[in-house]
Amino acid sequence: MSAALERLAELLPPGRLLVRPVELAAYESDALTAFHTRPLAVVMPETADEVIAIVRLCHELHLPFVARGSGTSLSGGSLPIADGIVIALNRLNRILKLDPLQRIAVVQPGVINTQVTTAAAPFGLHYAPDPSSQTICTIGGNVAFNSGGAHCLKYGMTSNHVLGIKAVLATGEVVEWGGGSRERLGPDWCGLFVGNEGLFGIALEITLQLLPKAECFHTVLAGYRTLEQAGDAVSAVIASGLLPGAIEIMDALALEAAVAAVHAEYPPGCEAVLIVELEGPREVVTIERERLDAILAASAPVEMRPARDADERMAIWKGRKSAFSAVGRLSPDFIVQDGVVPRRKLGEALRRIAEMSRETNIRVANVFHAGDGNLHPLILFDGREAGALQRSEELAGRILKMCVEMGGSITGEHGIGVEKRDFLGDMFTPDEIDCMQRLRAAFDPLGISNPGKMFPGKEAPALSHVGLHPLEKAGLISRE
Amino acid sequence: MISPSSLTELCDAVLSAPRVIAVGAETKPRLSAVDAVKISTRNLRGITEYDPSEFTFTALAGTPVREIIAALAEQGQYLPFDPLFVEFGSTIGGVVASGLSGPGRFRFGGVRDFILGVRSIDGMGRLLRLGGKVVKNAAGFDVPKFLVGSLGRFGVIGEVTFKVFPKPAAMITLSLPYSADTMARIANSRFEAAALDVLPGGETLVVKLAGPGDALEVLSREIGGQIIDSTIWDEIRETPWSYKTDITPDQVADFKTAHVSCGGSMAYSHALPARGMTLRGDAPLWIGGRPRFAIEAAVKKALDPQQRFPTLDD
Numbered sequence: 133m134s135a136a137l138e139r140l141a142e143l144l145p146p147g148r149l150l151v152r153p154v155e156l157a158a159y160e161s162d163a164l165t166a167f168h169t170r171p172l173a174v175v176m177p178e179t180a181d182e183v184i185a186i187v188r189l190c191h192e193l194h195l196p197f198v199a200r201g202s203g204t205s206l207s208g209g210s211l212p213i214a215d216g217i218v219i220a221l222n223r224l225n226r227i228l229k230l231d232p233l234q235r236i237a238v239v240q241p242g243v244i245n246t247q248v249t250t251a252a253a254p255f256g257l258h259y260a261p262d263p264s265s266q267t268i269c270t271i272g273g274n275v276a277f278n279s280g281g282a283h284c285l286k287y288g289m290t291s292n293h294v295l296g297i298k299a300v301l302a303t304g305e306v307v308e309w310g311g312g313s314r315e316r317l318g319p320d321w322c323g324l325f326v327g328n329e330g331l332f333g334i335a336l337e338i339t340l341q342l343l344p345k346a347e348c349f350h351t352v353l354a355g356y357r358t359l360e361q362a363g364d365a366v367s368a369v370i371a372s373g374l375l376p377g378a379i380e381i382m383d384a385l386a387l388e389a390a391v392a393a394v395h396a397e398y399p400p401g402c403e404a405v406l407i408v409e410l411e412g413p414r415e416v417v418t419i420e421r422e423r424l425d426a427i428l429a430a431s432a433p434v435e436m437r438p439a440r441d442a443d444e445r446m447a448i449w450k451g452r453k454s455a456f457s458a459v460g461r462l463s464p465d466f467i468v469q470d471g472v473v474p475r476r477k478l479g480e481a482l483r484r485i486a487e488m489s490r491e492t493n494i495r496v497a498n499v500f501h502a503g504d505g506n507l508h509p510l511i512l513f514d515g516r517e518a519g520a521l522q523r524s525e526e527l528a529g530r531i532l533k534m535c536v537e538m539g540g541s542i543t544g545e546h547g548i549g550v551e552k553r554d555f556l557g558d559m560f561t562p563d564e565i566d567c568m569q570r571l572r573a574a575f576d577p578l579g580i581s582n583p584g585k586m587f588p589g590k591e592a593p594a595l596s597h598v599g600l601h602p603l604e605k606a607g608l609i610s611r612e
Numbered sequence: 613m614i615s616p617s618s619l620t621e622l623c624d625a626v627l628s629a630p631r632v633i634a635v636g637a638e639t640k641p642r643l644s645a646v647d648a649v650k651i652s653t654r655n656l657r658g659i660t661e662y663d664p665s666e667f668t669f670t671a672l673a674g675t676p677v678r679e680i681i682a683a684l685a686e687q688g689q690y691l692p693f694d695p696l697f698v699e700f701g702s703t704i705g706g707v708v709a710s711g712l713s714g715p716g717r718f719r720f721g722g723v724r725d726f727i728l729g730v731r732s733i734d735g736m737g738r739l740l741r742l743g744g745k746v747v748k749n750a751a752g753f754d755v756p757k758f759l760v761g762s763l764g765r766f767g768v769i770g771e772v773t774f775k776v777f778p779k780p781a782a783m784i785t786l787s788l789p790y791s792a793d794t795m796a797r798i799a800n801s802r803f804e805a806a807a808l809d810v811l812p813g814g815e816t817l818v819v820k821l822a823g824p825g826d827a828l829e830v831l832s833r834e835i836g837g838q839i840i841d842s843t844i845w846d847e848i849r850e851t852p853w854s855y856k857t858d859i860t861p862d863q864v865a866d867f868k869t870a871h872v873s874c875g876g877s878m879a880y881s882h883a884l885p886a887r888g889m890t891l892r893g894d895a896p897l898w899i900g901g902r903p904r905f906a907i908e909a910a911v912k913k914a915l916d917p918q919q920r921f922p923t924l925d926d
Contacts, residue, residue: 233796234861235875256800278750285667285747291754292725307905313858314717314877317889318902318924319766320724323757324911327750347802370665373688373778413802415827472746476665504748541749548751559751563738567915568753574910586752 136193137173143185150174159200159218164208164551171212178223180336186219187334188304196580199334201242201270206468207549209277209329209585221272227251228337234312235342236295241272241335248340257342260287264453275335278327280545282378285503289545291326296339299325301332302576311339329547330582332575346411350421351445354406354433355399359383362404363479365431366502369408372427374420379503380407386455386497393458396451399435407448455499456510463512469528470546471535475505484534485509492527506544533558548586556588617655619731619739619770625651626768626920627737633922634768636674636703640710640891643763646922653705656770659683667747668728670773673705680704690779692720699850705769711761712856714849715807717874724760729773732759735916745773765924766915782825785844788837790817792864799875803831808875809848814868818844853880857888
């Protein structure tokens, strides 16, 4: 055992420091399964003080560390470092406080996203951010990567719901920013910390705002002959002045996958399905649903299916949220991309993706948050075919560059991580990247906190097999 | 006072003196009452991009918020967080640097929740585009959010991109006797109130409902109280408050003389509070101190190594 591991062993009782290869295997990869690296060790702290002690030791020893929740990052955000440790935060899984009067929850980083809403439900409250992996992903991971979900247009991303953070920075300093108030004074430190991709330190306690649960929903599924018609329908909804909670589109290939995986049923002969959801007090929804239904009826759908009850609504969402892992039924391997284009350019973006798909003879399924222009092209390939992965990655890269050219972004909600670090320079100038690196160095002068993520030019981790994560195959997690 | 008229000139202005601070219309004069050469954004004015179908606009820092509100209103859109001091000429850059939101913050969030991107100048005079121009973006560190409330101490804001929302068709304002229970009942309810404030004196709760007119009438009957003129929200927004304090709903009783906004999350006042930030007058900028961490100096050094801008304590 190395000297570093001996020092770690002094901090934790036996059983919470994993060093045997068989124990480390589960931590080698996250949901970006193309990459895997075996860490030196995995530590499993149970208290915030233990996390602080571990980070301070890492600082003293210049030992790199990667914080990890459930390992659902799609950008390789929690990929381990070969000469570093993984700090598994799953045991810091307590909701420390739930105050229905202030409408806040204070949680540890290992708390699962949906557990917050479950705990808040008896008070008529909920936690709004809803990434597709919400039944397994942790709040700590959501904070590190500023996770999104299907309701971002109206409710924003994780950052918009974080009121306070207690964190241990990579220097070992413990900071506390914000708290129970929705407002704050001075620079927005919480805003800077959320989305740091683990490069600043580890959140230990997170204060989340809770919102009253919407009383009433109106969810419509509409099928269209062409993607363009579905896109036009989105434009019409936006132009009407309605503010739907969610606007989603799935293309033919994604529909085929959802049918195969969860026996979802869609109107026949459709190249695209649009899902629009209104929410609010029943009196408001009653009025707005008439307007929405009229707008959609005028958009020449093949068929419109409003959900008649909660079960039908859940069925619509089940088909949508399972679409990513469902694509695994159509192809042995696939890459999930995450780009953003201005909403008015969605049609053009989809046309160009289809052209690229034809040109390269690579199948691409599209599932996207149409309300905010967030595309999720799923690039299908067979990893056993020589060069197939490289060709698919090339196509993914072309799609990302197209998003930047159109004035959008290389990531809407998955983060840069390992996956997109080579594209950071397409979106930002050298000065802008330098500014971010200076910030990184301020928080982490030694470069020990999740090194190799976000910024280009770091040593590439081992590239290996591509395909579904074992948990994904088992249906326990899904990707968005 | 220097008044650059382009972002390039703004970069030059930052490097033109050993210590500089950007100002807009100076509607919150205490925030920039420091020993530094003032850079006015008055000639950096205008909406540079606005596509209503994107729910976004981009404007130069010195653009008066009044002009933005008017341009948005023509397209049936608005800034849901209710910027303050609009009639006094407040600028969009000043809104970001001060981080002040009004009563509308209650429903959908504050300045920080609607800012998407900035073009800002760091202490080395470099023009940087950070964040994005689309409603959803997770690339790079969220510097735009950090600049909200940063008081020009970490960089100068040259241009900003914001998310906007469609404006609700109608509005109804209700007045009820305040009690903590009544406030909690409305805040935690199905009503989705747009604003929830307690007037100075601590006895009156005012509630804004926004949405389709017919629905609001039904909701307002269920909530109870009296319907009052909705211009009260303009009065609240245009009162030249001297102090802002961040509070929690259980502290409302301690801020009886203040205007309590956002369901008990902030207090604006004329009388010196026990803690808070001074917007105008001679009181210290930070009343009752503020949290301090070593990282603040490190971040200041990263963004402004020569202290071209004052510190938060100047």
